[in-house]
Amino acid sequence: MNTVSGFYLKEYAQSLDRDDPLKAYRDEFYTKPGSIYLDGNSLGLLSKRAEKSLLNTLNDWKTYGIDGWTQGSNPWFYLSEKMGALSAPLVGASSPDEVIVTGSTTVNLHQLLATFYKPKGDRKKILADELTFPSDIYAMHSQLEMHGYDKTNLVQVKSRDGRFLEEDDIIDQMTEEIALIILPTVLYRSGQILDMERLTAEAHERGIIIGFDGCHSVGAIPHYFGEWGVDFAYWCNYKHLNGGPGSVGGLYVNSRHFGRSPGLAGWFGSDKNKQFDMEHLLTPAQNAGAYQIGTPHVLSIAPLIGSLEMFGEAGIDRIRQKSLQINEYLMNLISFELGNMGFFIGNPREDSRRGAHISLEHKEAARICKALKANGIVPDFRAPNIIRLAPVALYTAYTDVWEAVQILKKIMIEKEYENFKNERDVVA
Missing domain, CATH: 3.90.1150.10 (Aspartate Aminotransferase, domain 1)
Known part of the structure; x- marks a missing residue:
């Protein structure tokens, strides 16, 4: 303009x-009369469709009881996969199978770190930045410690001005000691978008797996994770996607990683056809569903049914x-x-x-x-x-x-x- x-x-x-x-x-x-809401990047407002889908889900519980897992307006057993398919266009997934709605931002990051952080030889460090949201850093410190490493093995790229990151500075830190890279898609303070395509290409050229925190971008800007070859990503759904406080999060895993065992295993990561066989040997789903851990928080997913429908229209x-x-x-x-x-x-x-x-x-x-x-x-x-x-x-x-x-x-x-x-x- x-x-x-x-x-x-x-x-x-x-x-x-x-x-x-x-x-x-x-x-x-x-919207509240007499008020102007400019905080949708922290918590999106409630939509009438989200309210309706939540009430419909409550009604399914009231009507069907346990049979709501396979009956009703949106059977719960497949709800995470259905919401993943609706989210896939928002992140530019190559296939709906690459996205699942599950967990929370930090739980999903722990899952992805446990799955993709595989230190070997001199490659044992994680690369991040000094401006990212603190919860991500806590998770990375935690995972390093579980592998027996101290916090010095987390490399944080410095900002030149306290506001922005320079992609050249990030690339300079992609050394032979780096096993994994975690970066934000959008910096939560300054709102800077990182050049995800370039950073992914540079990481892969050096044999490094790279993932992105999309909390401040999913639902607000287009992404092309599949086209760019991003290895994985994770995000919350309560900001730009208006899923409500504590809304269940989302994660993306590139299909070339399908078949990799989840670092944190749980029964909802099972192949759907075998989940209720009750075997003590996990048969993981052959898609992003493998990275689920526990039973879906159905009532916290429900508002997304209406919200994601609206995003598909708009x-x-x-x-x-x-x-x-x-x-x-x-x-x-x-x-x-x-x-x-x-x-x-x-x-x-x-x-x-x-x-x-x-x-x-x-x-x-x-x-x-x-x-x-x-x-x-x-x-x-x-x-x-x-x-x-x-x-x-x-x-x-x-x-x-x-x-x-x-x-x-x-x-x-x-x-x-x-x-x-x-x-x-x-x-x-």
């Missing part, structure tokens, strides 16, 4: 809303197009309205390198976030100085963005933020 004369006027935002091809989906979500390409447009509009407004108030836009400006949220830096960020909430705007704070703002393509209007910036401007002019402490809440 080019900066257009009058873009700072509300009438311009209203014209964008009239022309929005995804505007009908806004009515599919429960299409990830159209979602990405609106996301780019509405975020550029937000950045233009910030620059115009808040340009002399101490803010810095700390996310990439280029479309190809920017995820689905704006990283707005300010020395009073924690106080400003609290003031925003007191004024009906829901942002997200990340220490030490980042206000994350995430307009969501399916339910955020351009007029929401316009109003949020006007309220932020008022907060700064009237110094309302000084009424709050500049420290994060328990949950941030």
Whole structure:
């Protein structure tokens, strides 16, 4: 979107809303009157379809009891595989069999590390980065320790500026000591998209397996894991995919790895036809289903039935197009309205390198976030100085963005933020 004369006027935002091809989906979500929700990159809002699919699943439990595993609107025994098939287009899997909805982000990472981290000789180190989400680092430390190695065997690529990572710096660390690479698709603070295709090709050229954490990208940007040859990936479904708090996660395993025994075995990783044979020798499924561990959390999967149906209709390409447009509009407004108030836009400006949220830096960020909430705007704070703002393509209007910036401007002019402490809440 080019900066257009009058873009700072509300009438311009209203014209964008009239022309929005995804505007009908806004009515599919429960939005709070008098509030503007800009935290969909932490927890997506509830949709009416997700609510309906959850209630349908409860009704199946009420109606069928244990027979709900094979009967009802969505039999539970195959639910993880069905949701995996609906997720496959969002990650660019070559086959629906490469995706399964199971576990949680960290549980799935542990499973994938246990499966693919095979230190041998000098190749015993894991390569990650210093800006990734801490839970991933905890899991990697844990897996290293279980193999008898200390934390010095986790190599973390440094950021040159504290915001971004340079692919050249990552590639420079792909030495003969590296056994496995784990990187984010999108950095959770700055919103930078890493060049996954290039990094995968460089890793494979050096004989290194590479996997990605897609928590801040799946449901917001297109992926092509199959085409790129990515070995594996994992993500949550409660952010951009609106699966609800504690929603079951997802994982992808490239089909060339099918047949590899899961590092953490459990009965739901069985071949479906043999699962109830009750043998003490596991026969793993010959697809991503092998990496399931325990019984699916059916009621936490259920909202995804409705949500993923909606994503299939809207299409990830159209979602990405609106996301780019509405975020550029937000950045233009910030620059115009808040340009002399101490803010810095700390996310990439280029479309190809920017995820689905704006990283707005300010020395009073924690106080400003609290003031925003007191004024009906829901942002997200990340220490030490980042206000994350995430307009969501399916339910955020351009007029929401316009109003949020006007309220932020008022907060700064009237110094309302000084009424709050500049420290994060328990949950941030």
